[in-house]
Amino acid sequence: MLTGIKMAVLGGDARMVEVISHALDLDASVYLIGFEDLEINMADAVKTNLTPDILRDLDALILPVTGMGDDWTIVSKYSARPITLSDDHFANLSKRCKIFTGIARTVLNETCRRHGLKLVKLMELDEVAILNSIPSAEGAIQMAMENTDFTIHGSEIAVLGFGRCGITLARMCAGIGAKVKVGARKESDLARIVEMGFQAFPLSQISYELQQTDIVFNTVPAQILTSEVLSRMKKSCVIIDIASSPGGTDFRFAEKRGIKALLAPSLPGIVAPKTAGQIIAKTICRLVLDHA
Amino acid sequence: MLTGIKMAVLGGDARMVEVISHALDLDASVYLIGFEDLEINMADAVKTNLTPDILRDLDALILPVTGMGDDWTIVSKYSARPITLSDDHFANLSKRCKIFTGIARTVLNETCRRHGLKLVKLMELDEVAILNSIPSAEGAIQMAMENTDFTIHGSEIAVLGFGRCGITLARMCAGIGAKVKVGARKESDLARIVEMGFQAFPLSQISYELQQTDIVFNTVPAQILTSEVLSRMKKSCVIIDIASSPGGTDFRFAEKRGIKALLAPSLPGIVAPKTAGQIIAKTICRLVLDHA
Amino acid sequence: MLTGIKMAVLGGDARMVEVISHALDLDASVYLIGFEDLEINMADAVKTNLTPDILRDLDALILPVTGMGDDWTIVSKYSARPITLSDDHFANLSKRCKIFTGIARTVLNETCRRHGLKLVKLMELDEVAILNSIPSAEGAIQMAMENTDFTIHGSEIAVLGFGRCGITLARMCAGIGAKVKVGARKESDLARIVEMGFQAFPLSQISYELQQTDIVFNTVPAQILTSEVLSRMKKSCVIIDIASSPGGTDFRFAEKRGIKALLAPSLPGIVAPKTAGQIIAKTICRLVLDHA
Amino acid sequence: MLTGIKMAVLGGDARMVEVISHALDLDASVYLIGFEDLEINMADAVKTNLTPDILRDLDALILPVTGMGDDWTIVSKYSARPITLSDDHFANLSKRCKIFTGIARTVLNETCRRHGLKLVKLMELDEVAILNSIPSAEGAIQMAMENTDFTIHGSEIAVLGFGRCGITLARMCAGIGAKVKVGARKESDLARIVEMGFQAFPLSQISYELQQTDIVFNTVPAQILTSEVLSRMKKSCVIIDIASSPGGTDFRFAEKRGIKALLAPSLPGIVAPKTAGQIIAKTICRLVLDHA
Ligand SMILES: NC(=O)c1ccc[n+]([C@@H]2O[C@H](COP(=O)([O-])OP(=O)(O)OC[C@H]3O[C@@H](n4cnc5c(N)ncnc54)[C@H](OP(=O)(O)O)[C@@H]3O)[C@@H](O)[C@H]2O)c1
Ligand SMILES: NC(=O)c1ccc[n+]([C@@H]2O[C@H](COP(=O)([O-])OP(=O)(O)OC[C@H]3O[C@@H](n4cnc5c(N)ncnc54)[C@H](OP(=O)(O)O)[C@@H]3O)[C@@H](O)[C@H]2O)c1
Ligand SMILES: NC(=O)c1ccc[n+]([C@@H]2O[C@H](COP(=O)([O-])OP(=O)(O)OC[C@H]3O[C@@H](n4cnc5c(N)ncnc54)[C@H](OP(=O)(O)O)[C@@H]3O)[C@@H](O)[C@H]2O)c1
Ligand SMILES: NC(=O)c1ccc[n+]([C@@H]2O[C@H](COP(=O)([O-])OP(=O)(O)OC[C@H]3O[C@@H](n4cnc5c(N)ncnc54)[C@H](OP(=O)(O)O)[C@@H]3O)[C@@H](O)[C@H]2O)c1
Structure with missing residues (x-):
């Protein structure tokens, strides 16, 4: 169980819905950023913005499979506008917070390194x-x-x-x-x-x-x-x-x-977003749990 | 081998192209009726009409998988107009000629019975x-x-x-x-x-x-x-x-x-006409061969 | 469940132990004949002899896979002496009693026919x-x-x-x-x-x-x-x-x-008496149940 | 093909017979040492002793799967007495000669190292x-x-x-x-x-x-x-x-x-010496070939 764990999911596609749902099943508190258009009726899922307060408390920050663009933007299927991050956002994260992404481009890699943040590139994990x-x-x-x-x-x-x-x-x-x-x-x-x-x-x-x-x-x-x-x-x-x-x-x-x-x-x-999302969901939750 | 065997193929869809090609590979003589639009460059395949001469000599008459309509018509993907048969056509067939069809409606069944012709309903064969x-x-x-x-x-x-x-x-x-x-x-x-x-x-x-x-x-x-x-x-x-x-x-x-x-x-x-055609082709040729 | 059902098992090999055990699991009352040497500590399994009283009440009489010899004997791995049946035994059975055997030789076939008893030859069942x-x-x-x-x-x-x-x-x-x-x-x-x-x-x-x-x-x-x-x-x-x-x-x-x-x-x-016994056990119990 | 390649097989069990046979099939010249009791009628297989002349010319020296004991002996199923090697034998080998063994104990390892000989431990190869x-x-x-x-x-x-x-x-x-x-x-x-x-x-x-x-x-x-x-x-x-x-x-x-x-x-x-021998045979011949 992930009781007491605080996670934020930032944009993405149908796969992220599986991540949200799995995390909620395990009793995590989940903040949704960039999901205005997603209809979801689950308790403990809070649609919100990236405030410093929320960031400071996070155990896991979950980016889409495609990660963050080198122009600091994140695309969300469930939001009309992309989300734009800044160095400040990363600065606000606690050192224990893990950042999950599918793949990582230069700026994301660099930024995490600079702030001493643990970055998990899911697509590079053999499992x-x-x-x-x-x-x-x-x-x-x-x-x-x-x-x-x-x-x-x-x-x-x-x-x-x-x-x-x-x-x-x-x-x-x-x-x-x-x-x-x-x-x-x-x-x-x-x-x-x-x-x-x-x-x-x-x-x-x-x-x-x-x-x-x-x-x-x-x-x-x-x-x-x-x-x-x-x-x-x-x-x-x-x-x-x-x-x-x-x-x-x-x-x-x-x-x-x-x-x-x-x-x-x-x-x-494309062909099995639900299955693909579950794979990511289980791995993220296991990794958060392992070190919680 | 089907050397010396005379077969006529009457209309049909892509599956019939496999039948034609397999019969030719086995050295049969093949008459094509209702294949004006099929581009085929194989020796021994003759595009022709249903003349009494041809009918009298046939060892096998091959109808489409869908058979003959109760209005005596046969649909061909490779011809603008349907082929229309008549009782005379059946009367002209030799008694040794086998008629192959996928399924058989009333009129086809009746006509073959009346003329004492062997009708093979391929889709009813267990194999x-x-x-x-x-x-x-x-x-x-x-x-x-x-x-x-x-x-x-x-x-x-x-x-x-x-x-x-x-x-x-x-x-x-x-x-x-x-x-x-x-x-x-x-x-x-x-x-x-x-x-x-x-x-x-x-x-x-x-x-x-x-x-x-x-x-x-x-x-x-x-x-x-x-x-x-x-x-x-x-x-x-x-x-x-x-x-x-x-x-x-x-x-x-x-x-x-x-x-x-x-x-x-x-x-x-629909999904595999080539494979489906080969199944029919092999069965027809085997059955013609068995009793040749 | 086989609650209230009375079965007698007559001799046999390790496979019959599975039959006994499965029948008991389903709450049947099981009489064991020819099992002196079998150590079994299960309630409701009664080692006994083939008395008329017992026979009259049976729902199922279970012979070994090899059946009854034409000399009326039945071999048991768990008894020093073979069991010998007689026409009287069959006469005592109720008409609703089913007789199960693996295979049936002449005398067994004949006797059941004569007494109007239902004989199930398990090895002849497709399943x-x-x-x-x-x-x-x-x-x-x-x-x-x-x-x-x-x-x-x-x-x-x-x-x-x-x-x-x-x-x-x-x-x-x-x-x-x-x-x-x-x-x-x-x-x-x-x-x-x-x-x-x-x-x-x-x-x-x-x-x-x-x-x-x-x-x-x-x-x-x-x-x-x-x-x-x-x-x-x-x-x-x-x-x-x-x-x-x-x-x-x-x-x-x-x-x-x-x-x-x-x-x-x-x-x-020989190679898997336990599995072979379970196959027989399940089929017998299902057939008893079907018509109980 | 292994035409022109000279190999010596030293003792071993049924698996070595497959090695001999496979090498001969590929046209190698094969010396058999410690195979007095093996009946084999293949041209190009020569039963002999470990003379300096033979050793000097070898491309491959093949020891049994169990290798050489630390007392320098090699066991052969096809010979009454074990074969005893000495440092001189290794000294006589050409530098291009590869030594194949299943596993290697201390003395074999040491001796090969000292003489600069390539030792292939087959059981350590992943394939x-x-x-x-x-x-x-x-x-x-x-x-x-x-x-x-x-x-x-x-x-x-x-x-x-x-x-x-x-x-x-x-x-x-x-x-x-x-x-x-x-x-x-x-x-x-x-x-x-x-x-x-x-x-x-x-x-x-x-x-x-x-x-x-x-x-x-x-x-x-x-x-x-x-x-x-x-x-x-x-x-x-x-x-x-x-x-x-x-x-x-x-x-x-x-x-x-x-x-x-x-x-x-x-x-x-034990259970499949022929298959096990073929595995070794193919690998040895491939490795000899690779660098021949
Ligand atoms: N289209 C999609 O949806 C999708 C999904 C998953 C993966 N992929 C892509 O598919 C590819 C395979 O993914 P994977 O996870 O199976 O990777 P993988 O486990 O690394 O397998 C790659 C295979 O290619 C061989 N290989 C690599 N370079 C080679 C070379 N130069 N010559 C010969 N063989 C070579 C490797 O052999 P060695 O072990 O000998 O190096 C290995 O057998 C990757 O490009 C991956 O990005 C695409
Ligand atoms: N869509 C397509 O492209 C396509 C292609 C091939 C076949 N089909 C159709 O698919 C169906 C199956 O074809 P098939 O070749 O597999 O036929 P099949 O070999 O006859 O199998 C039919 C199965 O259905 C069972 N069944 C029939 N009637 C039943 C009933 N009233 N209650 C319970 N079970 C019943 C049969 O059990 P029993 O053995 O106990 O009777 C058997 O297991 C047919 O309708 C066929 O026309 C469609
Ligand atoms: N040793 C054991 O422990 C053991 C265990 C089980 C069974 N068996 C024995 O093994 C045999 C096979 O048992 P099963 O249950 O598999 O029987 P099965 O289902 O009847 O199968 C027998 C097969 O043999 C074919 N066949 C029968 N007579 C033939 C003939 N004259 N020419 C060509 N093919 C013929 C049948 O083909 P068609 O369908 O065309 O007739 C079928 O494919 C039986 O003799 C059985 O008693 C022995
Ligand atoms: N009896 C026979 O005839 C015969 C034949 C072949 C092999 N063997 C023996 O069988 C064994 C397996 O051979 P193999 O070729 O399969 O070896 P292998 O490929 O190295 O596999 C060994 C497996 O054991 C796991 N493992 C090793 N140490 C472990 C530990 N302390 N805790 C948990 N898991 C551990 C490995 O996991 P990781 O990958 O996580 O390390 C791997 O999954 C060896 O001892 C080998 O000598 C015997």
């Missing part, structure tokens, strides 16, 4: 990345379903990379009934791929291995689907590239060759 | 229904993904019915990572549900069992999601009803209660 | 056969593990037959990580085999399909592993034949060729 | 440990099957630790049909456990979580199954402890409480 791989993988599979005229079941599917997202994608595709091969560069990854029942190949042999593939899911944030690789793939192959922008595909060449290749950014918040 | 359960299940899962803000993984999913579609749906949902319970009325089905690792419940207890469910897939073609059952379900639950029209849901009450309930007809042809 | 396929399959896999110097994981495994046991065996072997192919003769079975992610082959092609197989599990009660098939298999292949005696293997030829082939009878009672 | 987890897990499951009177399917199974062996064990048990919970201490492990569909619990809650467990597989090499934990477990629970000796169980207390607890050392070489 969050693993749990987020679930909505990411489902979103990618949904995109594949929507962009093919054949089933996942029975298809030859290649997953590139066997990190947090690659493992989940491979497991789910096989669970549906696809023939899954996975490319990785580490011998230990190739061993685990075999253990889990997928076909393993070293990424060095990628251009040979993708020739019969129907769907490629890329998770490697480096251009590995080069023109050379693409030129040997089937024209009917569909590529879902979830690696962080600009992805791992030579999109220009893919288009030229007539291969449908889609860059798929920020899937969790 | 076709089982293979078709694959695109059906994937289509239903895609709909569930598109209509929820949470993931399939980790959700409480109920599958109603454990026939051809129910088995496939349960297996795929569990393969993605859902917590799957399945309702059936036969003790032997309940035993197999347990063996396959799902939670089993008798359909008689449906209103008790669905109270915590996040997604319901219905495959039972009888109204089992009654207002009484619906009234005890979570409002956030999503129902994907794939049972043949009118489905198994009291849609009126579902809407009143604010439960999203979707009737999902004809999924294979 | 029991399906649930029993679980200990059967695990027992067969255990035998395969014990008789190979390689792992199930990664092996080429063939399952012959896709009935109650075949489905379970295929699923479990794949679950461990084997490459599983399944042979069946029905097109609908081949379709389901594909849907479940195994490789399917028609049994007509068995001698071609088994050439690279490392382990064969046979469930077909007909000699399909003929000398011709065996002669083309790898010498290192191991056959676990669970089909009812004499199995489906030409054991003489297998030995000659140096292929290890094992007939595996009555696995559930 | 080998992962692949070895397959026979280890199967062996542990086989032991569980042999030591229970119930099935794995349907049982409540707890796996302790989610490292190389824990992942494999959990996956296989679930594949058979068990209800699997996994205990780990890292949040990222708990996240992956959830993703893979098992129930996750922090090891700090072990004594609470094991109360209903039927089978425990321990992979944690630290005493976590303490008397306190054991005292709250079911007496019928079976523990298979595969952690390196002395395991993670208070075996004395387990016995006292009547819980069957088994320490399971060196499973791969």
Whole structure:
């Protein structure tokens, strides 16, 4: 339980509603800033402004997944105007207050460092990345379903990379009934791929291995689907590239060759904001609790 | 191989293109009727009309999945006008010619009976229904993904019915990572549900069992999601009803209660026409071959 | 609950202890006949003899899985001497009393028929056969593990037959990580085999399909592993034949060729008597309850 | 291919036969030392002694999985007497020669270091440990099957630790049909456990979580199954402890409480020497090749 704990949530999207609701379930006191348009009827949730009084008392300050812009603004789906922070706001925070954000840009990093404030970048936590791989993988599979005229079941599917997202994608595709091969560069990854029942190949042999593939899911944030690789793939192959922008595909060449290749950014918040919000909510509450 | 076999394909949708292509791969001679708008560059495929000469020589006459209307017309996606058959056409067919259709309405049934022609209703074949359960299940899962803000993984999913579609749906949902319970009325089905690792419940207890469910897939073609059952379900639950029209849901009450309930007809042809076409193609060619 | 229900258990093996214990849990009154050596400290379980008084009052008479011999004797693991029944015993039973047995030989069948008594042959019930396929399959896999110097994981495994046991065996072997192919003769079975992610082959092609197989599990009660098939298999292949005696293997030829082939009878009672007993226990109690 | 490569294999067990056979398949020249009793009819395999000439020319010297004793002896299953090495043998090796062993004791480590020789400890390689987890897990499951009177399917199974062996064990048990919970201490492990569909619990809650467990597989090499934990477990629970000796169980207390607890050392070489040998064989040949 978070009884007695004071948290402020500053803007964000549907995921933050899960954070608010989970924190309230655990009996925290929650201040909502930038939620004018959110209809919520929960006791202990107070819509308010960022006054020095509130800031001084906080145990946790929760920023959106996208964090604070380098122009000190924070975007909220539930407010007409962005929230603007200032150095003063941070100065007012108590040293025991933890600041949570998805990712952190320069100014946020700098400011927290300068004020000696603990900044938790949720998207960098391995556990969050693993749990987020679930909505990411489902979103990618949904995109594949929507962009093919054949089933996942029975298809030859290649997953590139066997990190947090690659493992989940491979497991789910096989669970549906696809023939899954996975490319990785580490011998230990190739061993685990075999253990889990997928076909393993070293990424060095990628251009040979993708020739019969129907769907490629890329998770490697480096251009590995080069023109050379693409030129040997089937024209009917569909590529879902979830690696962080600009992805791992030579999109220009893919288009030229007539291969449908889609860059798929920020899937969790788009396809399953509720699940994505719960992941964040549980992690924040656990971390607040751990050190409370 | 189907060398020497003569087949005519009469209209239809994208699935028929797979039939044509598979038959040609097996070296059959294929006449295309009602495919003016289809661009196809395959030798041995002849766009033509239904002349008595052609009909007399046929080993197989292939109608669309939807069959022939009781007004003797056949719809083709690849032709501006429908094809109109007549009793004469059937009279011209040789007795060894097999007629393939997905489903058969009264007039088609009657006419074949009268002329002593063998009519194969593909959608009634158990093997076709089982293979078709694959695109059906994937289509239903895609709909569930598109209509929820949470993931399939980790959700409480109920599958109603454990026939051809129910088995496939349960297996795929569990393969993605859902917590799957399945309702059936036969003790032997309940035993197999347990063996396959799902939670089993008798359909008689449906209103008790669905109270915590996040997604319901219905495959039972009888109204089992009654207002009484619906009234005890979570409002956030999503129902994907794939049972043949009118489905198994009291849609009126579902809407009143604010439960999203979707009737999902004809999924294979919509979500995966290529796979659905290959299923039909392989079965037709196998059956032609069996008795050639 | 079975409150007020009177049951008598006549001999048997460890499985019957589960029946006794489950019936007592459901509040039945249970008479134990032929259990002198069983240490049991449960109220409501009465060790006794087959007196007419007791017989007249029974709702259920439970014989061992192996039933009654044609010499009217019943074997009990928990008694030095066998129990001997007579026609009088059956004559004393009330018409509402159900007799449960695993299998029934001639005399038992005849006697029940003559007295108009309802005889339930548990091993013939589809639900029991399906649930029993679980200990059967695990027992067969255990035998395969014990008789190979390689792992199930990664092996080429063939399952012959896709009935109650075949489905379970295929699923479990794949679950461990084997490459599983399944042979069946029905097109609908081949379709389901594909849907479940195994490789399917028609049994007509068995001698071609088994050439690279490392382990064969046979469930077909007909000699399909003929000398011709065996002669083309790898010498290192191991056959676990669970089909009812004499199995489906030409054991003489297998030995000659140096292929290890094992007939595996009555696995559930041997490898998992507790589970096997619970399956029987639940079914008996459900059937007593259904009509009570 | 290993054409032109010269390897010597010194003693060992059945696993070394796989190494010899795989190296020969890749066209290496292989000297066998300590294999008098092995019947092998392969060209290019030469049974010989450790002469300076041979040693000088070697690209790889392969010791058994158990390595060299601190008394300089090497045990061979295929020789009546152990092989005794000396410092001179190592002095004769070329600097490019790699020495492969499963594990290395003090003297072997020291000697290689002194002579500047590259020593590869196979059992410390992550890829080998992962692949070895397959026979280890199967062996542990086989032991569980042999030591229970119930099935794995349907049982409540707890796996302790989610490292190389824990992942494999959990996956296989679930594949058979068990209800699997996994205990780990890292949040990222708990996240992956959830993703893979098992129930996750922090090891700090072990004594609470094991109360209903039927089978425990321990992979944690630290005493976590303490008397306190054991005292709250079911007496019928079976523990298979595969952690390196002395395991993670208070075996004395387990016995006292009547819980069957088994320490399971060196499973791969015992239950699946062929598979275990192939794992080693492939890794050695790949490493020789990488730098050849
Ligand atoms: N679109 C979305 O919604 C979404 C959601 C989540 C993640 N992502 C993005 O997806 C990507 C994967 O995320 P993740 O969490 O799975 O990351 P991860 O755990 O770090 O996995 C990355 C994988 O790529 C491999 N890799 C990295 N660089 C490589 C290179 N130069 N050559 C070959 N292989 C390389 C890694 O192999 P090694 O282990 O050998 O380095 C690893 O297998 C990231 O770019 C992430 O930002 C996108
Ligand atoms: N939307 C689509 O794209 C699509 C695709 C394929 C199929 N379908 C439709 O989906 C439905 C299921 O197809 P299927 O191939 O799975 O059929 P199926 O194999 O016959 O399975 C039907 C299931 O429903 C149960 N059932 C039928 N009537 C019942 C009743 N009155 N009460 C309780 N249970 C009942 C059956 O149980 P018993 O075995 O005990 O009878 C069986 O478990 C059909 O209506 C079919 O037309 C739709
Ligand atoms: N050893 C044990 O502990 C143990 C335990 C359980 C069962 N069993 C025995 O194992 C066998 C299988 O049991 P089950 O419950 O799985 O039976 P089942 O459900 O009837 O399955 C039998 C399978 O064999 C096929 N088959 C039967 N006769 C055939 C033939 N002549 N040619 C080709 N295929 C044929 C059936 O195909 P169709 O559907 O096309 O007929 C079906 O796939 C039985 O003999 C049973 O007594 C042994
Ligand atoms: N019997 C056999 O045939 C056989 C075969 C293979 C391996 N083994 C033995 O089995 C054990 C596991 O092998 P492995 O390859 O799976 O090792 P591993 O990958 O290192 O996994 C060990 C697991 O134990 C956990 N762990 C270690 N120390 C712990 C502690 N003090 N408290 C809580 N958790 C702890 C680790 O968690 P962290 O990641 O948090 O450290 C990890 O989850 C080893 O002892 C190994 O020698 C035996």
